[in-house]
Amino acid sequence: MSKQLLSNLTEFQAVWCKWLPNVYSQVNIHVDTIREEEHPKNGAICAFSGGVDATFSVWMHKQSKFGYRSQNIKLCSIVHGFDIPLKDKVAFNNTVKRSEETLADLGLEIKPIRTNYREITKVSWEHAFSSALVATLSNYKSLAGTCIVGSSEPYDSLVIPWGSSPITDHLLGSGDFIVMHDGASHSRTEKVKEISSWPLGLSNLRVCWEGDIRDRNCGKCEKCLRTQLNFLAVNAPIPTSFEPIDIIAAMKKIELKNNVIRAEWRQTRQYAKEHGIDDDWVKQIPKVIKRKPLIEKLLPQESRRRKSLKKVKNKVKSKLKSS
Numbered sequence: 394m395s396k397q398l399l400s401n402l403t404e405f406q407a408v409w410c411k412w413l414p415n416v417y418s419q420v421n422i423h424v425d426t427i428r429e430e431e432h433p434k435n436g437a438i439c440a441f442s443g444g445v446d447a448t449f450s451v452w453m454h455k456q457s458k459f460g461y462r463s464q465n466i467k468l469c470s471i472v473h474g475f476d477i478p479l480k481d482k483v484a485f486n487n488t489v490k491r492s493e494e495t496l497a498d499l500g501l502e503i504k505p506i507r508t509n510y511r512e513i514t515k516v517s518w519e520h521a522f523s524s525a526l527v528a529t530l531s532n533y534k535s536l537a538g539t540c541i542v543g544s545s546e547p548y549d550s551l552v553i554p555w556g557s558s559p560i561t562d563h564l565l566g567s568g569d570f571i572v573m574h575d576g577a578s579h580s581r582t583e584k585v586k587e588i589s590s591w592p593l594g595l596s597n598l599r600v601c602w603e604g605d606i607r608d609r610n611c612g613k614c615e616k617c618l619r620t621q622l623n624f625l626a627v628n629a630p631i632p633t634s635f636e637p638i639d640i641i642a643a644m645k646k647i648e649l650k651n652n653v654i655r656a657e658w659r660q661t662r663q664y665a666k667e668h669g670i671d672d673d674w675v676k677q678i679p680k681v682i683k684r685k686p687l688i689e690k691l692l693p694q695e696s697r698r699r700k701s702l703k704k705v706k707n708k709v710k711s712k713l714k715s716s
Contacts, residue, residue, distance in 0.1 A: 398567035430568035433538020436467035446543030
């Protein structure tokens with residue numbers, strides 16, 4: 394095993410033990426052989442599922458818009474078994490075809506790869522998705538020695554603990570497979586502004602993972618809705634890859650499930666306000682952020698019910714003892 398990877402994993406564990414000491418603990422790693430480090434192959438592989446983060450990364454790097462940081466992307470890869478279940482082969486094949494069309498516009502090819510990781514793991518996906526992604530794409534390290542992982546949050550709005558961040562992603566790399574956390578210099582809205590000049594990238598944009606049909610955008614789930622607001626915030630038309638909906642009506646029904654998503658909505662509102670956009674949807678965002686998901690509303694009720702039940706049980710036990 395790579396000495397660099399062993400070193401990185403020691404630190405990777407330390408980070409998560411600090412973040413969630415009641416969930417994770419440090420484990421010792423034993424290997425038969427620590428191999429000499431090898432130089433990584435030239436070029437990069439980029440994870441690509443057709444979403445905003447990946448579309449932004451391939452667009453920026455192929456246009457050399459990151460200056461000296463720009464990578465020579467040799468190929469992209471899409472994973473079957475992450476957001477599209479292994480049993481849904483039709484949706485995955487359709488997604489691959491659209492991704493091929495998009496990337497061909499930049500002279501790139503895409504290689505599909507399958508994994509049953511999500512079917513067997515017991516670890517929270519929100520904590521493990523980046524490590525699962527890098528482990529999967531490392532199968533291609535003989536073709537490209539740098540792995541580009543699109544960022545979730547920008548540097549000025551990091552949310553931790555989270556499965557992907559500039560703090561931990563690079564610790565998933567080895568001596569011959571470097572991991573680059575990419576795009577934290579931009580918020581999601583700023584990424585949308587950059588890719589809004591790439592017509593084919595927009596027409597095949599796929600951000601949805603909650604819809605019934607996995608290979609396209611449902612248009613009304615939280616992520617679909619948030620992405621459409623990103624386009625409105627940069628004063629760009631909503632791409633045809635989204636079905637037209639009543640934005641305000643959809644916002645009145647949406648629920649935000651975690652702090653990372655709440656941060657995304659705040660960033661969108663802030664960008665819009667800073668650029669003089671004060672439409673009705675901007676005014677709705679504080680209400681959306683404030684609204685508690687149904688599960689959070691039910692938790693206090695469930696807690697009170699359990700306490701009440703416990704009191705009843707204690708009273709029964711007390712009477713039984715006295716009798």
